[in-house]
Amino acid sequence: MDSLKKILKGCLKNIKADQYKLYNLYSSRMYGVCLRYAGSTDEAQDILQEGFIRVFQHLRSFKGKGSFEGWIKRIMVNTAIEKYRERIYHLSIDSISENDHHFTDNFAVELLEVNDVLALIQELPDQYRLVFNLFALEGYSHKEIGEMLSISESTSRSNLARARSLLKGKITRELVIVEKAI
Numbered sequence: 420m421d422s423l424k425k426i427l428k429g430c431l432k433n434i435k436a437d438q439y440k441l442y443n444l445y446s447s448r449m450y451g452v453c454l455r456y457a458g459s460t461d462e463a464q465d466i467l468q469e470g471f472i473r474v475f476q477h478l479r480s481f482k483g484k485g486s487f488e489g490w491i492k493r494i495m496v497n498t499a500i501e502k503y504r505e506r507i508y509h510l511s512i513d514s515i516s517e518n519d520h521h522f523t524d525n526f527a528v529e530l531l532e533v534n535d536v537l538a539l540i541q542e543l544p545d546q547y548r549l550v551f552n553l554f555a556l557e558g559y560s561h562k563e564i565g566e567m568l569s570i571s572e573s574t575s576r577s578n579l580a581r582a583r584s585l586l587k588g589k590i591t592r593e594l595v596i597v598e599k600a601i
């Protein structure tokens with residue numbers, strides 16, 4: 420992409436028009452990434468903005484290895500993790516109640532829209548949502564997640580199991596609502 424190289428050169432020179440072009444080129448895809456980690460659309464927007472500030476601050480460190488989009492995505496994920504760490508002391512895992520519902524109708528999940536499932540993921544408690552996204556969507560191992568979030572590997576596994584359980588309960592409740600509407 421010659422135009423991307425030109426935009427990046429302009430960004431390195433702090434040319435606002437090129438920074439705006441770069442933002443427009445990647446913001447919608449990165450917003451989707453941020454939504455997966457955020458608890459709300461406002462929080463996703465904050466992560467996106469802070470992430471792009473970091474992209475511009477650290478642009479010189481991009482060495483051209485791998486895709487530029489992948490590099491930006493890593494910055495967005497790391498920004499989301501740092502946002503989480505800033506408020507981790509507010510999270511009391513003991514106060515999170517386990518959900519007893521069991522997921523029974525796998526085929527019925529197709530009734531839900533992607534945005535519905537995304538909204539349900541956003542409702543997960545912060546640490547569960549982070550671990551779920553890092554493991555299920557980003558493909559990190561429990562060891563890697565543990566290192567990123569400063570938790571043990573077994574805590575990562577436990578948080579993933581709890582996230583799945585809560586998500587299954589939320590999906591089951593949502594499906595009941597959808598099926599009643601049909």
